[in-house]
Each structure stands twice: as C-alpha cells, then as structure tokens.
Amino acid sequence: MKKIILIVDDDVDYLFQMKLKVEHFGFEVVTADGQAEAEELIKTLKPDLAILDLMMENEDSGFILSYKLKNKYPELPVIITTAVTAETGMIFEHSSETDKNWIKADLFLDKGIRVDLLEKEIRKLLNL
Amino acid sequence: MSILKILIVDDEPGIRSGARRILSNFKVDYPFMDEPIEFEILEAATGEEAMIIVEENTPDIVLLDNKLPGALGIEVLEFIRKKQLDIVVVMITSYASLELAVKATREGAYDFIPKPFTPQELRSSIENITKHIFLKRTTQKLNTAGKQIRFQFLSILSHELKTPLNAIEGYLNIIKERQLGDDIKNYEQAIERSIERVKGMRGLILDMLDFTKIESGKSTDKIEFIDIIPILQISLDTIKPFAIQKDVNVYLNTKDSVYIDFDKSQLEIIFNNLLSNAVKYNVENGRVDIWIKKIGDNIEITFSDTGIGMEESDIEKLFVDFFRIKNHQTKNITGSGLGLSITKKIIDLYKGHIQVSSILKKGSNFVLTFPIKQS
Numbered sequence: 086m087k088k089i090i091l092i093v094d095d096d097v098d099y100l101f102q103m104k105l106k107v108e109h110f111g112f113e114v115v116t117a118d119g120q121a122e123a124e125e126l127i128k129t130l131k132p133d134l135a136i137l138d139l140m141m142e143n144e145d146s147g148f149i150l151s152y153k154l155k156n157k158y159p160e161l162p163v164i165i166t167t168a169v170t171a172e173t174g175m176i177f178e179h180s181s182e183t184d185k186n187w188i189k190a191d192l193f194l195d196k197g198i199r200v201d202l203l204e205k206e207i208r209k210l211l212n213l
Numbered sequence: 214m215s216i217l218k219i220l221i222v223d224d225e226p227g228i229r230s231g232a233r234r235i236l237s238n239f240k241v242d243y244p245f246m247d248e249p250i251e252f253e254i255l256e257a258a259t260g261e262e263a264m265i266i267v268e269e270n271t272p273d274i275v276l277l278d279n280k281l282p283g284a285l286g287i288e289v290l291e292f293i294r295k296k297q298l299d300i301v302v303v304m305i306t307s308y309a310s311l312e313l314a315v316k317a318t319r320e321g322a323y324d325f326i327p328k329p330f331t332p333q334e335l336r337s338s339i340e341n342i343t344k345h346i347f348l349k350r351t352t353q354k355l356n357t358a359g360k361q362i363r364f365q366f367l368s369i370l371s372h373e374l375k376t377p378l379n380a381i382e383g384y385l386n387i388i389k390e391r392q393l394g395d396d397i398k399n400y401e402q403a404i405e406r407s408i409e410r411v412k413g414m415r416g417l418i419l420d421m422l423d424f425t426k427i428e429s430g431k432s433t434d435k436i437e438f439i440d441i442i443p444i445l446q447i448s449l450d451t452i453k454p455f456a457i458q459k460d461v462n463v464y465l466n467t468k469d470s471v472y473i474d475f476d477k478s479q480l481e482i483i484f485n486n487l488l489s490n491a492v493k494y495n496v497e498n499g500r501v502d503i504w505i506k507k508i509g510d511n512i513e514i515t516f517s518d519t520g521i522g523m524e525e526s527d528i529e530k531l532f533v534d535f536f537r538i539k540n541h542q543t544k545n546i547t548g549s550g551l552g553l554s555i556t557k558k559i560i561d562l563y564k565g566h567i568q569v570s571s572i573l574k575k576g577s578n579f580v581l582t583f584p585i586k587q588s
Contacts, residue, residue: 095539095544096376096380097406097544097545098380098383098384098406098410099379099380099383101402101406102380102383102384102387105387105392105393109392118541118544119539119540119541119544121540121541122541141539142539142540168372168375168376196379197379
C-alpha cells in the first residue's frame with residue numbers, strides 16, 4: 086500500500102506543484118488549503134506523514150496544526166515548510182528541549198528545497 | 214544616554230581641574246528626559262593628546278582651548294570634523310578674535326565660552342549643549358525607526374513578488390519536463406494559473422506605484438472642485454470586462470452631478486480599489502450597488518456588494534499593508550494586499566472616513582464620507 090502524505094498550504098499553486106512532486110516519488114497525496122480544512126480532514130484521515138506550510142490563515146498556523154496532529158497521532162512525522170528563512174533571515178530550529186516541547190515538528194524545510202533532497206528527507210522520516 | 218563624556222583640552226592645569234570641579238556633580242534634567250544626564254570628565258593638556266583621546270574614547274563634548282602648545286585648538290577641530298565624529302565642540306577662548314570665531318564656526322564649533330569663565334557660564338553652556346545632543350540623537354533614533362519600518366515593508370514586498378515568481382517557475386518546469394504527459398490539454402491549468410499569477414504581480418506593481426505616490430506626501434496639490442459621477446463612470450468602464458467575466462452586475466444608483474474637492478486621480482484610485490474588490494469577492498450572478506448622497510457639508514458614497522462577506526475579526530485588519538483575508542473562498546483570488554491600505558491613506562489625506570460592515574456569505578458595505586470642501 087502506498088504511504089499517504091498530507092500536504093497543507095494556502096498557496097494553491099504551491100500545493101498543486103508539491104502534490105505533483107510527491108506523487109512522483111510514489112506516494113499518495115491528500116491536500117488541504119489551510120489549517121481549517123486540514124483539521125476537518127484529519128478527523129477521518131490518518132496520514133503517514135504531513136508537510137505543513139507555516140504561515141497560512143495565521144502566522145503560526147503550521148505550528149498549531151502540527152501540535153494538533155501530534156496530539157491525535159503522536160507517531161506521525163511532521164515537516165514544516167517555510168519561505169521565511171530565506172527572506173527574513175529568521176531561523177526556526179528546535180535545537181533546545183523547550184523548543185522541542187512546544188514546536189511539535191520533526192523537521193523544518195525551506196520552501197526552495199531541491200526535489201531530490203525533499204524526497205530523501207521524506208523517506209528518512211518514513212524509515213524507507 | 215545617561216552619561217555624556219566631556220573632554221577638556223587646556224594647557225593650564227588650573228582650568229582643567231576647575232572645569233572638572235564645576236561639572237563633576239552637575240546634572241542636567243528635563244521634563245521630557247527619562248533620566249537626568251551626568252558627565253564623565255576627561256582631560257588633555259595638548260592638542261596631540263586631545264586627538265588621541267578623541268580617537269580612543271569618543272567624547273560627546275569637547276571643551277577646546279585654542280591657544281595650546283604644539284597643535285592648535287583649531288587643528289583639533291579640523292581633526293574631529295575630518296573624522297566625521299558625532300562630537301559637539303565648544304571653543305574656550307581668552308580673547309574674542311573675530312577671525313578665530315569665524316574660522317572655528319566654519320570648522321564646526323558649536324559654541325564659545327570666554328576665558329576665564331564663571332561656574333555658572335560653564336554650566337549653562339553645557340546644559341544647552343546637552344539639550345542639543347539629546348534632541349539630535351532622539352531625532353536620529355526616530356529616523357532609524359523609520360528606516361526599520363521601510364525595511365520591513367521591503368522584505369514583505371520582496372516576499373510578495375517572489376511567491377508568484379516561484380509558482381510560475383514551478384509551472385514552467387512542469388511544462389518543460391512534460392510532467393503531465395504529452396497532451397497539451399493537461400497543461401491548461403498550469404498555463405491559466407501562471408497567467409493569473411503574472412496578472413497578480415502586475416497588480417502589485419501598479420499598487421506599489423500608487424502607494425509610493427501617496428507615501429511621498431505632496432499628493433493633495435491637485436485638488437479641484439469636481440463632479441464625482443464622471444470619475445465613477447471611468448472606474449465602472451475599467452471594471453466592466455472583469456465584471457462580465459465574473460457574472461456580476463454593477464449599478465450606479467445616483468445619476469445627478471455631485472461635486473467635491475478632490476484630486477481626480479486619487480478619487481479614481483479609491484473607486485477602482487473598492488469596485489474591483491466588490492466584484493472580485495462577489496459570487497456568480499451577484500451585484501454591486503453604488504449610492505452617492507449629500508449629507509450637510511459631507512458627501513457619502515456607498516459601495517454595497519452581495520459577495521462572500523467577512524468575519525468581524527478580519528474587518529479590523531483590512532487596512533493593514535499587505536493584509537489579505539485567507540480562507541477557502543479567497544484562495545484562488547490574487548491581490549496585493551495594498552489596495553485598501555492605499556484607499557485608507559487617501560481617505561485620511563482628505564479628512565474622510567470609511568466604515569465597513571459585512572455579513573458572511575451575504576456581502577459587504579463600504580461607506581465613505583468626505584467633507585465637500587477641503588479648507
């Protein structure tokens with residue numbers, strides 16, 4: 086059975102293009118266009134991995150969604166993608182233990198990441 | 214800035230110790246300062262020594278005797294000016310030579326203190342200088358804060374321009390690599406969306422131009438007493454193709470001339486923004502109604518639409534630069550997030566008001582009020 090990847094982003098174009106890429110890696114992709122739709126979706130769907138945009142309805146939608154996902158499915162790997170780092174120089178890392186406690190994400194990726202690296206990271210988190 | 218450094222340059226030890234005594238317990242306080250300013254005293258006996266201390270310690274104020282052994286006071290002054298240091302220099306001079314005064318002022322000396330000076334003369338001079346420095350630095354701080362805001366604005370702007378570029382590049386790569394197969398029909402969405410994002414970018418650039426025009430200030434100088442209706446008609450003509458495409462009908466319910474003091478092009482910007490929003494965020498077979506009313510010394514213009522409406526919490530943020538409501542309905546709609554912030558800025562220029570009311574899934578009302586005459 087194909088692994089299910091949930092991709093959440095409020096930019097429809099980014100969403101479409103990511104879906105295409107991740108399907109090309111050989112996964113099944115389910116998309117949501119924001120935190121609200123994603124929250125609806127996960128009531129009935131259990132993905133194997135989630136890729137979340139950071140800033141959607143709110144500046145921290147990705148964090149909140151990640152928190153909720155991890156509450157429901159503690160083992161689910163979550164990637165948060167952001168364009169923020171490249172443009173503002175703000176770096177989101179969760180090196181300290183306190184950060185790990187409140188930012189429930191396994192990995193932060195820049196939106197401009199190369200396709201092959203993206204695939205590698207996904208496979209690593211899925212233990213494939 | 215609670216401690217200012219004062220460097221006293223004089224070859225007479227008595228003058229230096231005298232000045233130190235007078236200033237050591239001296240404090241300057243103003244109602245607008247958070248805390249009183251105190252002074253740290255440095256001393257130099259020669260011009261050469263003064264230049265070394267200036268370079269190493271950067272004092273805020275230099276009390277400078279012109280008659281020094283070796284390098285003259287005026288040379289120290291030149292040294293400070295060439296280094297472009299933020300130092301206020303006060304010349305201490307025992308003889309009022311006009312020539313020296315002119316030269317020293319030209320070289321950037323701020324004040325003169327006659328020698329010998331009384332403690333009161335020195336204190337009042339230092340007090341004035343302190344106030345001058347305080348105000349100058351406060352202004353500089355405010356300017357830097359202004360730059361900070363500009364920088365933030367630019368970084369958001371670059372983000373807003375890069376996002377559509379990334380989307381378009383992504384689609385072009387999909388097409389280039391034939392990722393959706395060989396049938397051209399599969400690529401329709403990619404092409405449509407690319408065109409949409411290009412349009413969005415063009416819109417952002419046009420909005421940016423409006424924005425800078427207003428931000429640069431000198432923008433109400435073309436005010437004339439003009440009829441609103443023909444200007445509204447221009448906006449209606451501009452929006453027409455878009456309205457037909459969206460299947461939205463626009464009705465202008467006031468036909469009689471209504472005059473107001475306004476710059477024609479700015480009124481057009483306001484109308485274009487409100488009209489295009491009313492159409493853009495409308496539903497199929499929806500409508501937009503415009504009314505103009507004269508109420509006392511004011512004109513009231515209402516734009517009413519049957520569109521998707523907004524949440525109460527979103528209305529508050531509508532006029533913030535780059536703010537866009539993000540939800541299911543708006544996800545395919547492109548916009549710069551600047552239209553309403555520009556509109557609000559123009560309204561403020563004319564001492565007008567804008568009032569927004571909205572019901573989700575029913576529509577929104579934007580009511581503008583302007584004084585007829587700009588005095």
